Amino acid sequence: MSISKRIILAISGASGMAYACQLARSLGQVPGLELHGIISNGAREVFRHELDLDPQELLSCFHFLHEPANIAAPPASGSWEHSGMIVCPCSMASLAAIATGVGTNLLHRAADVTLKERRPLILVPRETPLSEIHLRNMLRAHRAGAVIMPPCPGFYHRPGSIDQLVAQFAGRILEQLGLPHDLYTRWS
Numbered sequence: 805m806s807i808s809k810r811i812i813l814a815i816s817g818a819s820g821m822a823y824a825c826q827l828a829r830s831l832g833q834v835p836g837l838e839l840h841g842i843i844s845n846g847a848r849e850v851f852r853h854e855l856d857l858d859p860q861e862l863l864s865c866f867h868f869l870h871e872p873a874n875i876a877a878p879p880a881s882g883s884w885e886h887s888g889m890i891v892c893p894c895s896m897a898s899l900a901a902i903a904t905g906v907g908t909n910l911l912h913r914a915a916d917v918t919l920k921e922r923r924p925l926i927l928v929p930r931e932t933p934l935s936e937i938h939l940r941n942m943l944r945a946h947r948a949g950a951v952i953m954p955p956c957p958g959f960y961h962r963p964g965s966i967d968q969l970v971a972q973f974a975g976r977i978l979e980q981l982g983l984p985h986d987l988y989t990r991w992s
């Protein structure tokens with residue numbers, strides 16, 4: 805397989821694991837795309853609460869999985885090229901670390917590197933209601949170059965199920981990276 809794109813999908817410990825699973829499945833099937841995963845310990849905990857899914861099914865979508873503690877893994881270096889990073893869902897803790905550049909794990913470091921290298925960084929921050937701290941961190945990350953995409957699916961395509969809602973929003977994220985998908989019918 806010739807690699808034309810590498811994408812990092814990072815999953816942190818906020819609610820919304822269904823989005824992460826949909827993204828992993830879709831990205832794992834894009835021809836020529838090498839999918840790298842970073843899954844925080846918090847994400848593993850939330851996953852257990854939210855889904856009756858064997859975690860192995862999620863893990864098998866990735867071509868490479870990196871331990872959050874391994875700050876020597878390839879995504880920690882700017883000289884390792886990739887086409888974009890998605891943090892979905894993005895916890896307020898990870899958002900804060902990314903917005904302030906004080907992250908201590910691989911997820912935060914990879915996002916920091918993605919910003920400094922001016923590569924696409926999509927954050928899907930999930931919390932409600934939002935405090936001033938959360939809002940300021942989102943603005944800070946946006947100003948540093950991140951795309952802030954709170955998981956707010958549209959209803960105008962009349963989703964008939966949660967799966968359809970999730971697929972539509974996952975499709976919107978893939979569009980940000982110029983990736984093909986058939987997750988929903990785009991407005992025309």
Ligand SMILES: Cc1cc2nc3c(=O)[nH]c(=O)nc-3n(C[C@H](O)[C@H](O)[C@H](O)COP(=O)(O)O)c2cc1C
Pocket residue numbers: 815816817818819844845846847849850853894895896897898930931
């Ligand atoms: C079931 C569950 C749901 C959670 N949902 C959220 C959430 O929606 N947003 C958030 O910011 N934190 C949420 N948390 C808290 C984070 O998981 C926690 O702050 C964690 O330390 C985040 O670290 P991480 O970003 O490294 O995964 C949740 C925790 C649990 C156990």
